[in-house]
Amino acid sequence: MTDYTKQIHRCFRCGYCKFPSDYSDFNCPSYARFRFDTYSTSGRLWLIYAWLKGEIEWSEHLAEILYSCTTCKNCVEQCPMKFSSDIVDWIVAARSDMMEKEKGRIPPRVTSFLEDVYRLGNPLKERGKRDAWANGIKRYQPGDEYLFYVGCLGSYDEFGRRMARSVARLLSEAGISFGILGNDENCCGNEVYLLGEKELFQVLAERNIQKFKELGVKKVVTLSPHAYNAMKNNYPLVSNAYFEVSHYTQLLCGLLRENKIRPSRNKIKVTYHDPCFLGRYNKIYGEPREVLQSIPGIELLEMERNRENSFCCGGGSGNFVTDLLGGSEESPSRIRVREAYETGADILAVACPSCMTMLQDAVKVENLESKLAVKDISQVVAESL
Amino acid sequence: MIDIYNLLAEIVGEQHVSNHKEERYFYGCDPGLTPPHEPDYVVMPETTEEVQQIVKLANKEKIPIVPKGGGLALTGLVIPQKGGIVIDMKRMGKILEVNEKSRYVVVEGGVTHGMLQNYLKKHHPKLRHSIPDSPAISTVVGNAVIHGQGRLTQQYGFNSDMVSGLEVVLPTGEICRIGSHSISSQHWFSKGAPWPDLSGLFLGWFGTTGIITKLGLRLYPCKKMRDVMVFLTDKIELVPDIILKLTHTEMTEDIVVNEQPLPPRMKGNIYILIIITGDSDEELDFKRKIIWDALWDIFESRDGGFLSVPADMKPPLLEMPSRDVVRFADVRKGGGFEYSGPIIPLEKYPEFITKQKELVSKYNLSYSATSRVIAGGHCMMYAFAFTFNRADPDEMDRIRKALREAAEFTVEQGGMMWKPTIEEQKMIIERMDPNTLKIMKKIKELLDPNGIMNPGNWEA
Incomplete structure (x- = not known):
């Protein structure tokens, strides 16, 4: 990556980063949540540049703006400029700089996240017993595939x-x-x-x-x-x-293609939420859908915003713990479950534990628990065996 | 002492008001060259009633107010010159009604062009509105207030000519209906005619006479097919005649004239983009033939010809809004772009492009000269567009000087500056007929007795 301090002023604040490609709604999760332009990507880039130039000083509010970015890469996808692929790297680099130059004065929830990972090996304040979930699943041994x-x-x-x-x-x-x-x-x-x-x-x-x-x-x-x-x-x-x-x-x-897993008929309506780190980060859009569609009888209903235009659940960049985007009807996870419900699906399928926890909480708050079940793709398949 | 922050928070909720330095900084500047000036508060109302309460509070306390849409005029029109409250309108984002028969839409004051475009495509595919080349975040109201242009401007005039009604919160707090819905809340088909057209009290005033909270906008047939033809000439002096011939056909949707030095293959030629639409191949072929015939003599004299446009080059030329427009801001790898866009008589095109080249040479600038034909060719918008590096103060200063010269030239040539900067507004006011100025002053004083609305702009 080129030195971000020499590049970051290139943002014109045209605002395409706020949208999906069809402009159907605001697609930057933190902008959708807070609605001040400062919480959009261009807002952050302009504020970071101002901070670098000494036009604004560090503040808790600046740090909140910077860390409320979920690094979902919608901006990378939508920005029409040649530097678009660098945007999230610039934000991450600025966070690093801020951590160093401002002597760690970052949002307390972020500090706590990092301290817990450092001390405990996880951000969830759990001690040990990492295998408690496993219920007899064996440890990896040389020779295992x-x-x-x-x-x-x-x-x-x-x-x-x-x-x-x-x-x-x-x-x-x-x-x-x-x-x-x-x-x-x-x-x-x-x-x-x-x-x-x-x-x-x-x-x-x-x-x-x-x-x-x-x-x-x-x-x-x-x-x-x-x-x-x-x-x-x-x-x-x-x-x-x-x-x-x-x-x-x-x-x-792959296992489904090789018939090593054979789901039975299951007449269900499912919509699929693309996780940012599978989709926009790694361009994996087809396989999760193929897994779901391998279930005979399933009806896959796409949300309006899907694939490259998927709307982030708000959990990225540690927000599934730090929750800097929570507490509002306009929290991304709540917007997303409402969008999923509008498809008419019975199941909102996910492929990411972070999305799972964000969206599970959101269906409860939206009182959609009895109407929309949030399930992992593997669970949908397992229930169809 | 009155706590304005808390009073604003009572109106819109605490999460929708800010007096933090970060919001004040960002809302205190725009992507152009106007020096920044911070507001004291940024507030985001969701309803007309909330706007009304904010305005009443500001009027009582004599606090300046600046309503803001996308903030992309580039000429500093929403930079709060005297501080006060910036009202970010984008939470007022509802599309309230589409009348398919009378072909209009009613939108709230913060609806973006992008969202309206998407909504019509999805729900009313036979209808479209005049999409400007500004980014999708620009708002319908903001664009109308500056007399913006769009893809249907060649056919139907300025986007503000397409307004079919307004709801306005006056600076003294009253809510006022303008147009046909002033007597019938159900009908938004006319902004004035056949009665006095009071929309002129608000359009073109840059928010200095009231805040538009709802707007009716005419919609037009959305044809199934669009295509682009490109006519090329290296004879600057022929451009007005070419446009005259094209507009005479009444076959074109949009006519845009381009001249730019980059990429090098484009240097030295004028590119005239002609957009045509139709519901069938036959209709498009017919229009192509008529247009071809209209320019035949120029082709025959070898002064120009049609460029064969490869299929892969067409989508960016037809894209609405065109993302290529904002890419101009990155030519100097610096995120800056400002233009003076005078509205000029058609026959003045050669003088303006000659002037632009003189300015480019004098100040060593990167430029693009894009012009759009307005309303069948009665006039055109000519953009003295310069891109700059925001990290290069010297280049920014040179562009300021070039734009100043461009504005002076415009006035000398009898052109009208589009969305003028405050400096340009002063230039206009100095030359304006005194009685015209007197009317403007009376209107302003009548509507905004305390001078709270976007002060600094149109100050007679």
Whole structure:
């Protein structure tokens, strides 16, 4: 990446970053939530430039604006300028700078997130028992084809645990040899990287890579698109150790194509929410849909904003814990479940434990629990076996 | 001492008002060259009643108010010159009604062109509105208030000519209906005619006479097919005649004249973009033939010809709004772009483009000269457009000087500055017929006795 301080003034604040490609609604989650232009990407870039020039000073409010970005990459997708692919990197670089130059004066919830990852290996304030979800699923052993990396939410969050168990069940039924790291697993560092704590990210990545090396891991399948993204795109910047990484929806897609999993007829209406770290970050749009459509009788109803134009649940960049976008009818997760409900679907299918926890909370607050079930793709498949 | 922040928070809710430095900084500047000036508060109402309460409070306390839409006029029109309250209108984003038979839409004051475009495409595919080339975030009201132009301006005039009614909160707090719906709340088909057209008290005034909270806008047939033809000439002096011939056919949707030095293959030529529409191939072919025939003598004299436009080049030329327009701001890798866009008589085109080239050479600038034909060719908008690097104060200063010269030239040539900066407004006022100025002053004093509305603008 080029030095962001020499580039960031290139934003013209044209506002395309606020929209999806068809302009149907505002698609920047923090702008949709707060509606001040400052909370859009152009607002952030102009404020960062002003901060660099000394025209504005650091403040708690500036930090909130900067950290409320979920790094969902809608702006990257929509910005018409040549520098568009660098935008999120600029925001992350500014967060790093702010952490250093402002002596760590970042939003307390972000500080707490990072401290918890540093002290406990997860941002959820959990101590140990990372394998409590596993219920007998074996540890990875040399010779296993896959290491199943479940991540912090898969290990500790109740909905994430159910997702992890569901994926593990499908892999077992398909005859895949795999194991988990259990208590030896550590945070993947994706959010730590995006929050700008690059030193801690380095430590986490090195620790995980070292563990993979020790065990001779050649293939990793992740529960979370966040972990998938970190391992696929950021770990190679730390080490050249080679291991193949896939998201579980990719693996399931292959198993379904090979008839190793055979769902039965299930007459359900499902809409699918594209996770940012699977979709816009890694362009994986087809496989999750193919998995769902492999279920005979299923009706896949697309939300208006889907694929490249998907509306972020608001959980990215650690917001599934820091919750800087919560507390409003216009919180992205609440907007998203209303949009999902409008499709007429009975099930809102997700492929990310972060989206799962955000959207589960949102259906409750929106009183849609009895009308719209939030389920992981693997759960939808498992229920159709 | 009155706590304005809390009073505003009582009206719109605490999460929709800010006096933080960050919002004041951002809302205190625009992407153009006008020096920044911060507001004291930024507020985001959701209803006409909330706007009314804000205005009543401001009028009582004599606090300046600046209503803001997309903020993309580029000439500093929503920079709060005397501080006060910036009202960001974009939370008023409802499309209230579409009348398919009488072909109009009624929108709230913060509806963006992008959202209206999407809504019509989805729900009323046979109808369209005049989409400007400003980004999709620009608002319908903001565009009308500055007499903006769009893709249907060649056919139907300024976008403000397409307004079919207004609801306005006056500076003294009354809510006023303008047009046919002033006697019948159900009908928004005319902004004035056949009665006195009071919309002129608000359109073109840059928010200095009231805040438009609802607006009726004429819609037009959305044809199934669109195509672009490009006519090329290196004879600047022929451009007015070419346009005259084209407009005589009454076959074109839009006519845009382009001259720019980059990419190098474009240098030295004038590109005339001719957009045509139709419901069938036969209709398009017929229009192509008529247009071709109209320019045949120029082709025959070898002074111009049609460019063969490859299929992959057409989508960006037909895109609405055109994202290429904002890419101009990155030519100097610096995020800056401002233009003076005078409205000029058609026959003055050669003088204006010659002047622009003189300014480019004198001040060493990057430029684009884009002009749009207005209302069948009675006039055109000529853009002295310059791109700059926001991190290069010297370049910005040179452009300020060039734009100043362009404005002086415009006035000398009898042109009318479009969305003029405050400096340009002063230039206009100095030259205006004293009795015209007197009327403007009387109107302003009558409507805004305390001078709270976007002060600094149109100050006679």
